[in-house]
Amino acid sequence: MELQKRVDRYLADWGGTQTAENEISEPGADLILALPGETVARDLSQPSSAAATCREGHFCAWKIDNFAGSDFVDRYYCGRDYRIPWRVSRGSG
Secondary structure (H helix, E strand, O other), X not given: OHHHHHHHHHHHHXXXXXXXXXXXXXXXXXXXXXXXXOOEOOOOOOOOOOOOOOOOOOEEXXXXXXXXXXXXXXXXXXXXXXXXXXXXXXXXX
C-alpha cells in the first residue's frame, strides 16, 4: 500500500498513466519508483533486478545525488521542456 500511495501522489502532481506496479509513463518519459525497503528504482519488466540506468541519448534524473535514490525519471523526447517531479534542493554546479 505504501508504494501505491507514492504512485498516487506522483500521478496527482506529475500526471501520466500508471503502467506497472512501480512505474508511471507519459509521452516521452518514464518515472520508476523503488519498491518499499529497496534503495534503488528498478524496471520490473526486466529479468534482472539491476537498478534503472540512463540509456544513451536520454536525459535522466535520480531523486538523490550521485545517481542514486528511490525514484528515477527517464526523459527521451528532445525539443521539449521537462519538469522533474520532485523538489531540487541544490544545483549540480
